[in-house]
Amino acid sequence: MSKCPKCEKELLFFEYQGIELLKCSDCSGFWFKDNKFREVKQIGFSGLAADVSPESRSESSSKLSSDKQEMMCPDCEELLIPYTYAYSSDIQLYRCTRCNGIWANSTDLAHIEKLLTGYKESLDEAKSKALPLMLKVKKQIQQEERAREGERKRGKKHGVFKRLFGQKRSKNHKVEDIFEDFHKNNHDES
Ligand SMILES: [Zn+2]
Numbered sequence: 001m002s003k004c005p006k007c008e009k010e011l012l013f014f015e016y017q018g019i020e021l022l023k024c025s026d027c028s029g030f031w032f033k034d035n036k037f038r039e040v041k042q043i044g045f046s047g048l049a050a051d052v053s054p055e056s057r058s059e060s061s062s063k064l065s066s067d068k069q070e071m072m073c074p075d076c077e078e079l080l081i082p083y084t085y086a087y088s089s090d091i092q093l094y095r096c097t098r099c100n101g102i103w104a105n106s107t108d109l110a111h112i113e114k115l116l117t118g119y120k121e122s123l124d125e126a127k128s129k130a131l132p133l134m135l136k137v138k139k140q141i142q143q144e145e146r147a148r149e150g151e152r153k154r155g156k157k158h159g160v161f162k163r164l165f166g167q168k169r170s171k172n173h174k175v176e177d178i179f180e181d182f183h184k185n186n187h188d189e190s
Pocket residue numbers: 004005006007008009024025026027028029
């Protein structure tokens with residue numbers, strides 16, 4: 001039987017979306033074996049997270065747990081190392097360096113979930129802001145392309161005109177040259 005690293009109560013088997021976890025029967029903390037934490041992160045922590053009202057958000061549970069006594073890995077009894085989730089957040093998780101298990105309580109999971117959804121929302125917001133700009137740029141490019149196409153067509157016409165005209169002229173020129181030569185030759189002969 002595994003014991004909760006925080007309150008030493010029994011850890012109970014807990015299945016979440018097909019992923020096997022252990023949940024403390026008392027403090028509702030979760031033990032994520034191996035890379036289960038990452039697996040759950042893909043799905044989202046909302047099903048595990050405790051309801052966190054905006055008022056209670058400021059008093060993070062990580063503050064409480066940081067004052068706590070040393071916590072031991074429920075699997076290999078190694079000391080759990082506290083680390084800050086996502087570097088800049090004030091969410092603290094505990095990891096076993098031997099088995100890579102992660103201990104997190106449901107309040108911290110709620111904070112992570114909020115962080116993730118906040119990140120997604122800001123990403124969507126950025127996208128929605130960027131979209132009109134992208135369309136504007138696209139329109140501009142299309143307009144420029146159309147203008148260039150028009151120029152090219154006009155240029156082509158001009159080119160064709162010039163070529164026909166030029167060719168005619170050069171033909172005439174040749175004819176004139178021949179006549180001139182003919183006259184010259186005739187003149188010289190006579
Ligand atoms: Zn517990």
